[in-house]
Amino acid sequence: MEINTGNLRTLGTGFSAAFRGGLGMAPPQHLEIASVVPSSTGKNEYGWLNQVRGMREWLGDRVLNQITQSDYTIKNKDWEDTIEVERNDIEDDNLGQYGMLFTEMGRAAAAHPCELVFALMKAGFSTPCYDGQYYFDTDHPVLDEKGAVTSVANTDGGVGAPWFLIDVSRVLKPIIFQERKKVQFITKDNPNDENVFWRKKFVYGADARYNVGFGFWQFAWGSKQPLTAANYAAARAALMGMKGDYGRPLGLLTGAKPLLLCAPSLESAALKIVNNELGADGETNEWKDTARVLPSAWLA
Template identity: 45%
Template sequence: MDITKAALAALNTAFNTAFNTRLTGTETTYGRVAMTVPSTTRHQAYPKLGEIGPMREWIGERFIERLEKDGFVITNRKFEKTIAVSVDDISDDQIGLFTPIVNDMGQVAAELPDDLVWEQLEKGFTTEHYDGQMFFDTDHPVVGADGSEASVSNFQGGAGAAWYLVDDTRSIKPMIFQDREKPKITPKTNLNDDNVFFQDEFVWGAKRRCAAGFGAWQLIYASRQPLTAQNYAAARAAMTTMHGHRGRKLNLKPKLLIVPGTLEEAGLELLNAERNAAGATNVWKGTATLHVENRLTLI
């Protein structure tokens, strides 16, 4: 291949196509628990999600609920992936060896939200949210119907592999994926570029700016107890009876069960089997959709 401007332009187009094809075609899982929020600044401020009370009978003046935009802040992070290819390899028509690598760059860029969201989810046991409690906690403070403070739990306790019940029927989600700058690949293939002159190599670099954070803790219930019918039933009961701000009955619908790979068999038996271990009808069959997430910690 003759190293001409036209040839390099065609090469960049081919690599860009390979990158974007995999970027848009890669299956991701973060959307099961996270809502995507476009970001226009380095630091994005959010109101205290989930603290909206019920509708009230309109008697007299309106009661205005002001959303304080200082509930919590998520700061965007910057990510990159860069590869270099020898000028000689391009000259010797070795493009076919590197196109799959560029294709894979698109995949890892697409999967970055998965990596960030599921990693952040597991930090919920040790990281505070806007109410001063851990995201998964037994003592989230809410304002009761009479104005006094009450405690609400979204954590069953335990010390084993974590599993999660999620209400995935709402626009608001338990997690947030904050998207500041979508992935793109940039070439440094100008024959006058320093990397060409000094290292005799062409460079392609991908960049993405984004972050993951916690959303509405009310919509997810975590457990480190064994995944048994008894513990599953208790987790469902805790969610379906949960009260929110000013005594509002949240009417949660725990329709998604998320487990790591080590709990896949237990999850399948719990949600798919016709009968339980004792031979009785499995009353929990079909009560939730099972999602096995391989990025979750196994123990």
């Protein structure tokens, strides 16, 4: 193939099409547990996460709720993936492998949010959230009915493969996917570019800006205990009994079916709990159809 502007434009269009095709190959599984929050600056502040507000009886004047500020901030990060195409490969029409490479680049770009979101969920047992505690912890500070600080758990610990019970009916899910710039396909294929002059390489890449962080810890229960009916029941009871400040019930698990998210090794145990008609000892399975199971390869 002759190296000229027209041929390079056609070649770049083909690489871009292969990239876009790859974007559609990775299911956006991260949207099951993450809310997309647009960002217009280098970082977003989430001090308001300290408060889960509710209605009160209107007696006298309105009570002006001050948003308690914390320094919880999610800073956007830059991400990129780049492929170099040899000038000799273009001249020799040796381009068959590049279509597959650009398709895979697109698939990897679409899957990257899943990689980040589920990695953060898995790391929640040892990563702080907005209240300074680990996201899955036994001593989150919450005000009781009298305004005194008390400790609340959203985990029962353990050392095995992780599983999570999540209320996904709320507008803000457990993970925040903060998006500053969607992934873009960029070409650097001018024959006069320095990368061509010095190294005989035409460069094509993808880049984006985004990051992930934690939302409300109250909406998810994380466990590394064995995934048994008894531990599942404990997780349900804990979430349904979850309260905000001043003893206000949060009403969790009263909307859409909760999500039972698990590592692949726990898929069988999860399906038995919520699909089987009978329990392990032949009794009626009281937990049948009480959750939707999502085994995720990203938790492997």
